[in-house]
Amino acid sequence: KQEVTQIPAALSVPEGENLVLNxxxxxxxxxxxxxxxxxPGKGLTSLLLIQSSQREQTSGRLxxxxxxxxxxxxxxxxASQPGDSATYLCAVQAGGFKTIFGAGTRLFVKA
Amino acid sequence: xxGVSQSPRYKVAKRGxxxxxxxxxxxxxxxLYWYRQTLGQGSEVLTYxxxxxxRDKSGRPSGRFSAERPERSVSTLKIQRTEQGDSAVYLxxxxxxxxSNQPQHFGDGTxxxxx
Numbered sequence: 001k002q003e004v005t006q007i008p009a010a011l012s013v014p015e016g017e018n019l020v021l022n023x024x025x026x027x028x029x030x031x032x033x034x035x036x037x038x039x040p041g042k043g044l045t046s047l048l049l050i051q052s053s054q055r056e057q058t059s060g061r062l063x064x065x066x067x068x069x070x071x072x073x074x075x076x077x078x079a080s081q082p083g084d085s086a087t088y089l090c091a092v093q094a095g096g097f098k099t100i101f102g103a104g105t106r107l108f109v110k111a
Numbered sequence: 112x113x114g115v116s117q118s119p120r121y122k123v124a125k126r127g128x129x130x131x132x133x134x135x136x137x138x139x140x141x142x143l144y145w146y147r148q149t150l151g152q153g154s155e156v157l158t159y160x161x162x163x164x165x166r167d168k169s170g171r172p173s174g175r176f177s178a179e180r181p182e183r184s185v186s187t188l189k190i191q192r193t194e195q196g197d198s199a200v201y202l203x204x205x206x207x208x209x210x211s212n213q214p215q216h217f218g219d220g221t222x223x224x225x226x
Contacts (some may be wrong), residue, residue, distance in 0.1 A: 032211045043115070043202055043217035051211045089154070099144065099215070101154035 002027040004092055006102035013080055014110050021075040021105045023090035028068045031093040035064050035075050038087045038104070047088075048075070080109045113137065115218035117203050123224045124193055132188045132221045134203030140216070142209050145178055145188045146202040148220070154202070160186065161209060190223075198225045 003026045013019055023033070032051045036044040048057045048064040050073070056065040063076040073090055087104040094100070116135040124130050136143050145157040158178040175191045184205075190197055200222050204215040 034214055036217075041219070043117075043219040044204070044215075046214040046216065049212065049214045091154075093211075098159075099146075099156050101146075103153045 002030075002092060002094060002098075002100045004090060004100050004102040006088075006090060006105050008105060009103065010106040010108075012108045012110065015080060015082060017080050017109075018076070018078050019080055019107075021077070021088050021090075021107070023073040023075070023102055025071045025073075025092050025100075027094065028071055029094060030068065033064075033066055033073050033090060033092050035062075035073075036089045036091065038089060044089060077107075080107075082109045082111045085109050115203055115205055115216050117201075117218035117221050119221060120219065121222050121224075123226065126193055126195055126225050128193055129189065129191045130193055130223065132190075132201050132203075132223070134186045134188070134205075134218060136184045136186065136203065136205035137207075137216055138184050140184065140205035140207050142206045142213075143178075143180065143186050144204045144206075144215065145176075145186070146204065147199045148202055149199040157188070157201075193225045195225050198223060 005024045007022045030052050034049045035047045038044050050057050050066040061078040066073045085108050087106050089104045091099050091101045118133045142161050144159045146154050148154045157176050178188050180186045200220040202220045204217045206213040206215045
C-alpha cells in the first residue's frame, strides 16, 4: 500500500532563506510525482510535475528532485518570500490513476 | 474562465440527505478526479473518470459515492445518505490526458457540512 509522508509538518523561516521540503513514498512503482501549493480556502495549484523517468524539474525559484529508488522527493525553494507562505503538498500517482497525497508542509515565511 | 470551477462553494445538509456537487473542468480535458480533503485524513481520491464515461465506479469509502459525467467537461459527485463523517472539502481536478506528464488542475473545492 502506497504511503506518502511529508517532513516537516510545519516550517517557519525568515525571508530570503533557502529551504527544502521533503516527501517520501513507500512504493517506487509510480507514474509521476506532483508538488502542489494550497492557500487557505483554495484548491491546489500545481507547481511541478516529475515523471517517473525524470530526476528533477525546475520552475523559477523552485526545484523538485525525484529519487525513485529511495522513495524520496525534495522541493527546494530559493530566496523565500512572504508570498511563498502556504501549505505544500506532494502527491504520487500510480497505475489506475490513483493519486496519494502527503499531509502537507505548512510554510510560513516571515518578512 | 480557463480553470476548473466547482459549485457550490459551501453546502450544508442534514444527515441522511443526498447531495450533489458540480464540477466544470477545463475544456478538452479527458480525465477528471474527485478528492475529499479533511484535516485528519488529508486528501484522498474518491472517483475518477477517463474520456466520456458517464458514470464512474464508486470509490472510497463506500458505494454511497458516485460521479456522473453528463457532458465531457461537467461532472457531478453524488453522495447518498450523507453522514456526519462526510463533512469535508471536496476537490475536483482534471488533466488533459492520461499521460504521465500531465499535471492535474484543481478547482477551489466545495466545503460540505453535514449536520
